[in-house]
Amino acid sequence: MKPVSIKDIARAARVSHSTVSRALRGSPLVNPKTAARIRRIAEKLGYLPSALGRSLKTRQTMTLGVVVNTIADPVMAELVAGIQEVANRAGYSILLAESHAEPERELRAVRSLLEHRVDGVLAAASRVGPDYRSLLEPIGVPIVLINNQHPQPYRHAVSIDSLPASLAITEHLIALGHRRIAYIGDRYGYQTDWERYTGYAEALRAHGIELRPELAVKGDGMIAGGIEAMSALLELRHRPTAVFCYNDLTAIGAMRAIRSRGLRIPQDISVAGFDDLFFSADTNPPLTTVRQPKRLMGAMAAEILLKVMAGEECEQDIRVPGELVIRESTGPPPSNSRTGDPS
Amino acid sequence: MKPVSIKDIARAARVSHSTVSRALRGSPLVNPKTAARIRRIAEKLGYLPSALGRSLKTRQTMTLGVVVNTIADPVMAELVAGIQEVANRAGYSILLAESHAEPERELRAVRSLLEHRVDGVLAAASRVGPDYRSLLEPIGVPIVLINNQHPQPYRHAVSIDSLPASLAITEHLIALGHRRIAYIGDRYGYQTDWERYTGYAEALRAHGIELRPELAVKGDGMIAGGIEAMSALLELRHRPTAVFCYNDLTAIGAMRAIRSRGLRIPQDISVAGFDDLFFSADTNPPLTTVRQPKRLMGAMAAEILLKVMAGEECEQDIRVPGELVIRESTGPPPSNSRTGDPS
DNA sequence: ATGAAAGCGCTAACAG
């Protein structure tokens, strides 16, 4: 079934298709009465302008490409919600693509977005940032990265400033008396993971606590990885009394593993996360974490992208501070391990 | 910056643009050696085919429109993840739109999708299902609804079969000894809300328990609404000993409200939800709920849509069963209220 | 095996 086009309307209204085009776009160059008649006919015919035809001519699709790891990750979902908000307000639609943290898939996704001639790209948790260049540049599509792996080659990015927050949350654990503190990271080499580990390591160093390699393990940023990594930590001869996790999903996995061994949180082991998901206050116990303003960051990134697209120059690389949120998953270590660090 | 087109390649290769088109699409009608040369040049020039040009001609955009309430709702996010999975495998991209449960916005969103000439539409939790017709039919775009408000006018839908599951979960509460059971619904008149309420009401009736209007209140399907509605219930002279919530987000809100008054779950009040979000086993206490196979439902809906688009006929209206998941948020009522139903 | 030409739906420059 062929949708009705301006030609069909033109025929019905006995005018040229250009007049229809003008009338429908509210051009002042057309007689108000004919314009009204044309609009009436268009309405009656159920006319919907074709973005394809228009875009081909105007070289704008009014479409933004968004690449996320997986939309099932609540961090990504919130980012996208923020992006949608500002994109829609500006009249843009969102083409959504998932990378599943696989570089090869990510590149394919971006290529598809570019074939659809999106006017701009937002990529969250990208693993291949630098490789975009060769794709993007010939087409000249602007891109803004969010919490990307490699900040270097791009001019526009917004990222959570993980290091200070991780330092703070680790010091919180130290202040509670912990000495044997583990870190469950991600496995993909994200910038954020590196910063969080670094904050953790610096806090330990600053307090004269030895960095034990066996206490820094890798999850996958999801619940499953948290379970697995924590299970391994619990097998250690001297298990940690506290664990700082790359993100809240990992922390939830860690808590499951801990509880499944009959251990209590935080009495036996303290757990801290990062992100502050919308339900992180509802876990058992409520999770100590770092608040990342996900929706805001999505919105900021979209604003920047729109500005860049409009040719305005603007902030290059925004670092958003996190905020320490202390809840009940962290507490003093069990008294029998408070005395020191038996090696 | 104008992207390179087949014309540019044609010029560089000293052939006509039709030959380029053929070569790039692997047509057998072109000399293998020229084809190879053309492909090499295309590669070197960083050519990316324009989906716009192609779609205009082929009348296919290889794009699916997806309408959700808000992507920040984990149920929607999982649905979309399921949709993406099958859509991508079939080579389709996803244009994502949010309705925010506002009919007016939903219609605008769908209109925008249709202007972009999506090949099919998936709408979850639609409030305006029937109104799509006048939009869709002139264009002939197939649509599949997921957990929609109005099943009637559409031929293809997949929905969770809420009634039996709600009956079962309410009977679970009754079996525990509860008599004063509340229901916190949604406020938008969704089919799912109606079914869940009906299951609740039928269970009560079947067990000779009076249906008290003041115990059936409305939230908004989100945490905030759960808090508000539960707070009101707690103000009642005779507060309920159990509450069945429209969905898990509402239940989480209810649990917050309950705990903020210093009451215990389930000792003072039992709470049950619906959906089984990926973290519903991690709440405090773990939530009794009904498992809805969200990702699967998204995938099924997408499969159906693809079939309909391909002209195959297939299942009309799939009802997916839910599965009762009993955890720790439900238990016997406090003993002082077990004796009966003081009015 | 290749080219020329038409046309998808739209906008816009130009001519009246």
Added chain:
DNA sequence: CTGTTAGCGCTTTCAT
């Protein structure tokens, strides 16, 4: 104020 014409990038006859 309106019509004619061209062209965006592509596919697809129809010739050759």
